[in-house]
Amino acid sequence: DTGVSQDPRHKITKRGQNVTFRCDPISEHNRLYWYRQTLGQGPEFLTYFQNEAQLEKSRLLSDRFSAERPKGSFSTLEIQRTEQGDSAMYLCASSQLNTEAFFGQGTRLTVV
Amino acid sequence: TQLLEQSPQFLSIQEGENLTVYCNSSSVFSSLQWYRQEPGEGPVLLVTVVTGGEVKKLKRLTFQFGDARKDSSLHITAAQTGDTGLYLCAGRRYGGSQGNLIFGKGTKLSVKP
Numbered sequence: 229d230t231g232v233s234q235d236p237r238h239k240i241t242k243r244g245q246n247v248t249f250r251c252d253p254i255s256e257h258n259r260l261y262w263y264r265q266t267l268g269q270g271p272e273f274l275t276y277f278q279n280e281a282q283l284e285k286s287r288l289l290s291d292r293f294s295a296e297r298p299k300g301s302f303s304t305l306e307i308q309r310t311e312q313g314d315s316a317m318y319l320c321a322s323s324q325l326n327t328e329a330f331f332g333q334g335t336r337l338t339v340v
Numbered sequence: 341t342q343l344l345e346q347s348p349q350f351l352s353i354q355e356g357e358n359l360t361v362y363c364n365s366s367s368v369f370s371s372l373q374w375y376r377q378e379p380g381e382g383p384v385l386l387v388t389v390v391t392g393g394e395v396k397k398l399k400r401l402t403f404q405f406g407d408a409r410k411d412s413s414l415h416i417t418a419a420q421t422g423d424t425g426l427y428l429c430a431g432r433r434y435g436g437s438q439g440n441l442i443f444g445k446g447t448k449l450s451v452k453p
């Protein structure tokens with residue numbers, strides 16, 4: 229297994245456009261997490277899935293954000309009508325229940 | 341208010357020096373994890389501590405979990421330039437959402453040759 233994989237690594241988009249990111253977790257991990265990290269800050273929790281069920285969403289996850297994990301394997305995070313404030317590193321992690329979480333390399337989003 | 345406070349926020353030292361960084365909270369955690377992150381990359385897991393008072397050693401790195409499970413420290417002996425990076429602590433709280441791994445803001449370490 230090659231670990232958690234995120235695609236794309238970098239995305240530049242114009243304000244108002246929609247973007248979608250993909251995360252492929254470690255294969256035997258049933259939990260998948262999305263975090264956002266801005267410059268100088270630690271990762272901030274957005275949401276997590278256990279298998280295909282989305283069990284928790286942060287207040288940071290506005291109605292322009294939606295995450296899915298349809299078959300309990302890979303996940304997508306979509307941001308609609310992007311704003312400059314959405315510019316950040318979007319990190320995905322996976323774990324087996326409450327054990328240690330392993331992160332992907334992240335997707336760097338720049339909204340211009 | 342940050343649930344996990346890390347200190348110092350920035351640390352610049354010479355190669356060969358020792359250092360300690362801290363992760364403190366008023367909340368009790370069932371486990372704490374330490375990560376190192378390099379610019380433009382995701383955090384890489386260094387260690388997980390789960391038992392109050394636990395000490396774990398990883399080569400030149402020593403990790404300690406406080407007896408009350410509210411704080412942790414990371415000590416690096418004879419720092420090397422390759423230790424440069426952002427050190428993050430993260431934990432799962434007792435009684436809170438077990439899915440929510442909470443992070444501190446990190447300690448940015450720079451080791452100069």
